[in-house]
Amino acid sequence: MKANLLLLVSMVVLGVLGVCQGGSLRKRYYRRACPHAEEIVQKVTWSHVSSNPVLPAKFIRMHFHDCFVRGCDGSVLLNSTKNSTAEKDAVPNRSLAGFDVIDDIKSQLEKTCPGVVSCADIVALAARDAVSFQFKKPMWEVLTGRRDGRVSLASEVPANIPAPVFNFSSLNQSFASKGLTVHDLVVLSGAHTIGVGHCNFFSNRLYNFTGKGDADPSLNPTYAAFLRTKCRNLTDTTAVEMDPKSSRNFDSHYFVILNQNKGLFQSDAALLTNKGARRIALELRKSADFFTEFGQSMKRMGAIGVLTGKAGEIRKKCSLVNA
Ligand code: HEM
Ligand SMILES: *[C@@H]1O[C@H](CO)[C@@H](O)[C@H](O)[C@H]1NC(C)=O
Ligand SMILES: *[C@@H]1O[C@H](CO)[C@@H](O)[C@H](O)[C@H]1NC(C)=O
Ligand SMILES: *[C@@H]1O[C@H](CO)[C@@H](O)[C@H](O)[C@H]1NC(C)=O
Ligand SMILES: *[C@@H]1O[C@H](CO)[C@@H](O)[C@H](O)[C@H]1NC(C)=O
Ligand SMILES: *[C@@H]1O[C@H](CO)[C@@H](O)[C@H](O)[C@H]1NC(C)=O
Ligand SMILES: *[C@@H]1O[C@H](CO)[C@@H](O)[C@H](O)[C@H]1NC(C)=O
Ligand SMILES: *[C@@H]1O[C@H](CO)[C@@H](O)[C@H](O)[C@H]1NC(C)=O
Numbered sequence: 001m002k003a004n005l006l007l008l009v010s011m012v013v014l015g016v017l018g019v020c021q022g023g024s025l026r027k028r029y030y031r032r033a034c035p036h037a038e039e040i041v042q043k044v045t046w047s048h049v050s051s052n053p054v055l056p057a058k059f060i061r062m063h064f065h066d067c068f069v070r071g072c073d074g075s076v077l078l079n080s081t082k083n084s085t086a087e088k089d090a091v092p093n094r095s096l097a098g099f100d101v102i103d104d105i106k107s108q109l110e111k112t113c114p115g116v117v118s119c120a121d122i123v124a125l126a127a128r129d130a131v132s133f134q135f136k137k138p139m140w141e142v143l144t145g146r147r148d149g150r151v152s153l154a155s156e157v158p159a160n161i162p163a164p165v166f167n168f169s170s171l172n173q174s175f176a177s178k179g180l181t182v183h184d185l186v187v188l189s190g191a192h193t194i195g196v197g198h199c200n201f202f203s204n205r206l207y208n209f210t211g212k213g214d215a216d217p218s219l220n221p222t223y224a225a226f227l228r229t230k231c232r233n234l235t236d237t238t239a240v241e242m243d244p245k246s247s248r249n250f251d252s253h254y255f256v257i258l259n260q261n262k263g264l265f266q267s268d269a270a271l272l273t274n275k276g277a278r279r280i281a282l283e284l285r286k287s288a289d290f291f292t293e294f295g296q297s298m299k300r301m302g303a304i305g306v307l308t309g310k311a312g313e314i315r316k317k318c319s320l321v322n323a
Helices: 002-022 037-051 055-068 099-112 119-135 154-160 168-176 182-193 221-230 253-258 266-272 275-283 287-301
Strands: 196-198 239-241
Touching (some): 037 099, 055 119, 055 182, 055 287, 099 119, 253 266
């Protein structure tokens, strides 16, 4: 009897702990303090995306970079100061963009409910809404309640953002260090179904893979020849669609081309070098599976290292810590 009670109590305690751990973010966190917050983010995001179709790629990558460095705390948005060089000025900062649009969303929110909605939440919501514009409905659920950090350091970028030359075990290690699984790694790599990559991040695969003037044998030779027409030499920095002909369409086509050995980066190709990952990559060619899984993995990515409760602050301007 006593043992059963103890079991019950410990289950309740563990349950509550579990909720606090994964559940410090909530659905519609701003329901009371700013009832129209999520509508405003969607409206402003959609108005920008309608005239700027590359924005979905910019925002989803911005959210990824935010979450992988110091957790999803809006640190990617901060400007450099006299004292410190911020994440966005890391070399290479790999062409992050869309900061002006985040500022616009923030200023609209500040008009309606000043000092309430965090910049970290804006990034998470805007990434979802930008991608969802194409479908005219939210494609995944975004929990909210993140607060903003006060620190952004370029020096923390290299150790936290995986590089396009990473092999499978380095990718797995990078994601595991953020509490993400191999499954999340494969699913989230599907974000490369939209957007572009610059030649300098993969031209070694076209011209000098092992230092003998050779191409990467794991890259489809026909595709490599096509890419050489875009990237003329090892220093060319032309931007190339990652999912050709479908690079503004959020769909499962990345996994179709990946399985034809047409992944653009070594890190894309690396997903086929592990048996479990390859199995997942094959599965995700089905768009219904990709959409479902992507939403769930984004939820896990969006919860990395978040500041909640009394931690951090709600910035007044997204590019600046509060005075
Ligand atoms: C798995 C490890 C990853 C590596 C090594 C990687 C690397 C890269 C690189 C090198 C670029 C090209 C940047 C440029 O040339 O401007 C890129 C672009 C992009 N990445 Fe990733 N990435 C990874 C995972 C992710 C994840 C998890 C997401 C989001 C969930 C993401 C979203 C994007 C998007 C949308 C672009 C296109 C950006 C644009 O068009 O400006 N990536 N990635
Ligand atoms: C942050 O930097 C951007 C680009 O240099 C600039 O446009 C913006 O005004 C800066 N933000 C603030 C609050 O000064
Ligand atoms: C810059 O550094 C000085 C000296 O360490 C410090 O007093 C000041 O608060 C810092 N300013 C900012 C904006 O971090
Ligand atoms: C990237 O860094 C360079 C040099 O540090 C800087 O001039 C550029 O403005 C940065 N790009 C963005 C989008 O912040
Ligand atoms: C993956 O890359 C890391 C870092 O470069 C290296 O130490 C490791 O041996 C590589 N693993 C495989 C299986 O090639
Ligand atoms: C990925 O990394 C985690 C953490 O280091 C490890 O437990 C797991 O075995 C790795 N998975 C694969 C498939 O290598
Ligand atoms: C290819 O790589 C080798 C070894 O790193 C180097 O010696 C050679 O100069 C490179 N070729 C070109 C065209 O850059
Ligand atoms: C590489 O190609 C670019 C684009 O075609 C060209 O502008 C540049 O001069 C080339 N560089 C070299 C070293 O050939």
